[in-house]
Amino acid sequence: MLNSLEMCAGAGGQALGLEQAGFEHQGLVEIDPDCCKTLRANRPAWSVFEEDLRLFKERAADFRGVDLVAGGLPCPPFSVAGKQLGPRDERNLFPDALDIIDAIRPRAVMIENVRGFLSAVFQDYREGLKKQLKALGYTTDWRLLNASDFGVPQLRPRVIIVAIKSDQADLFDWPEPDTHNPLSVGEVLHDLMAEKGWRGASAWKLRADEIAPTLVGGSKKHGGPDLGPTRAKQAWASLGVNGLSLGDSAPERDFVGMPRLTVPMVARLQGFPDEWKFVGRKTAAYRQVGNAFPPPVARAVAQRVNDVLSARRINRARA
Numbered sequence: 001m002l003n004s005l006e007m008c009a010g011a012g013g014q015a016l017g018l019e020q021a022g023f024e025h026q027g028l029v030e031i032d033p034d035c036c037k038t039l040r041a042n043r044p045a046w047s048v049f050e051e052d053l054r055l056f057k058e059r060a061a062d063f064r065g066v067d068l069v070a071g072g073l074p075c076p077p078f079s080v081a082g083k084q085l086g087p088r089d090e091r092n093l094f095p096d097a098l099d100i101i102d103a104i105r106p107r108a109v110m111i112e113n114v115r116g117f118l119s120a121v122f123q124d125y126r127e128g129l130k131k132q133l134k135a136l137g138y139t140t141d142w143r144l145l146n147a148s149d150f151g152v153p154q155l156r157p158r159v160i161i162v163a164i165k166s167d168q169a170d171l172f173d174w175p176e177p178d179t180h181n182p183l184s185v186g187e188v189l190h191d192l193m194a195e196k197g198w199r200g201a202s203a204w205k206l207r208a209d210e211i212a213p214t215l216v217g218g219s220k221k222h223g224g225p226d227l228g229p230t231r232a233k234q235a236w237a238s239l240g241v242n243g244l245s246l247g248d249s250a251p252e253r254d255f256v257g258m259p260r261l262t263v264p265m266v267a268r269l270q271g272f273p274d275e276w277k278f279v280g281r282k283t284a285a286y287r288q289v290g291n292a293f294p295p296p297v298a299r300a301v302a303q304r305v306n307d308v309l310s311a312r313r314i315n316r317a318r319a
Helices: 013-020 033-042 053-063 094-104 120-135 185-193 201-207 230-238 263-269 282-290 295-318
Strands: 002-007 023-030 048-050 068-072 108-114 138-146 157-165
Touching (some): 002 094, 013 023, 013 068, 013 295, 023 033, 033 048, 033 282, 053 094, 068 295, 120 138, 157 295, 185 263
Parallel strands (some): 002 023, 068 108
């Protein structure tokens, strides 16, 4: 089985997708304590390193021989919702990721980030990243993928960067979008909304007839969980959802009004299986979900990476 090391693992969205694509994790690095608790609770056998990536990189060479280095590096340096400071943002971990890649020299690299990474202001930075990876022996490509093209019922565009050793890079193809549209919010969440017998669940299902707006994790500097800025809340309201806060449970039988989503509901909208549990209070749990990389998208890309690496192993075995 192919193996991997994951940087900035969060609550396991990408790690779960990689697992589903046939990768066995040799280690997951994550600084947030609640995320680490979630990873350990769901996969006790995983080796979770609860520490800053900048410190972990000092012993990254211990993982030489790993097939894939993956990760969802912090988004704020490139997010259009922020100041887009890019390399001038202290949260930018691309240089540290490059140090880890240099130390390990995996056969492939897979990094997720926000669509702002493709902004014109970062063109020189992107080309510089490509040159640095080329100097390490990799051919690099990136693509903007929409989660809704892979069955996730949410408008969630994300940039995926894939770098593969240059002698194998021509074997890599990006995954094709699903031929069917994803289910609507109402179709996906109806059973959860109705689990306490809410009489309005069926009518709500008909109203929530589109995919969800982008879920946002939010900053720890701000208050409790909500479903985003004003425009996002308006989009949720059009689906019959109260986006001002999250609920603790499904609506009661005689509830009247717009229901709130619960953490299990937003997790399902993010593409997590129902059995994946998030540890921590509601705000912490919601942030873990909102900041996650949807597992179905991670699985689709990682499967193509697996195909490349497995093909080389098959060829070597035949030789």
